[in-house]
Amino acid sequence: MRGACDDDGMARRLTAAFFRRSVHEVAPDLIGAILLFDGVGGRLVEVEAYHHTDPAAHSFIGMTQRNAVMFGPPGYAYVYRSYGIHWCLNLVCEPKGSAAAVLVRAIEPTAGLTAMRRRRGVADKRLLCSGPGRVCEALRITHAQNGLALDQPPFELLARNEPMDIVVGPRIGITKAADKPWRYGLKGSRFLSKPFRP
DNA sequence: TGCCCGATTAACT
């Protein structure tokens, strides 16, 4: 999948076709893409891949009320409650039925900094979106956004227009399949939720 | 119905 811009130089909007591929192709291709919600957001610098054959995935046990969106078509938001406190945003991938998704773990803030600081209650730019729960608080994403299409407002998702230096490592905060290197990040970014071990 | 636990975070020592 080419990550370049359109002929007219404008950033390309990511649609379902972008997501209808292996979650392990989509995840690294998302690094560097711009994710906005109501105009607030920035550059994706850290994501993780999940798939229904993966014991760590919510979809591993089969379709339930909570994970139903994961089993639907690609290009939609799956939002779930984490630890009874936080919200986490996933982008559904692969053809319908794969129940695969990419977890958004960290964003480099570029738009709506004032709103993010107000919502998060912190001033440090590095603490605004460095973690899946922080991303949702900064962008004000909750269960109300579960099932929304990613290629239309209030979401806006734009492809990166240049190659990125991607680093890979084990996923964070899981106990099952913890050895799988399905965490992807932008090399050298100061906005990761945790550093990648060399 | 009850119990256990989690794709987390912030505030501790």
Added chain:
DNA sequence: GTTAATCGGGCAA
């Protein structure tokens, strides 16, 4: 480094 906060999902009973 450790731990409390906080609550819905999933499953056993």
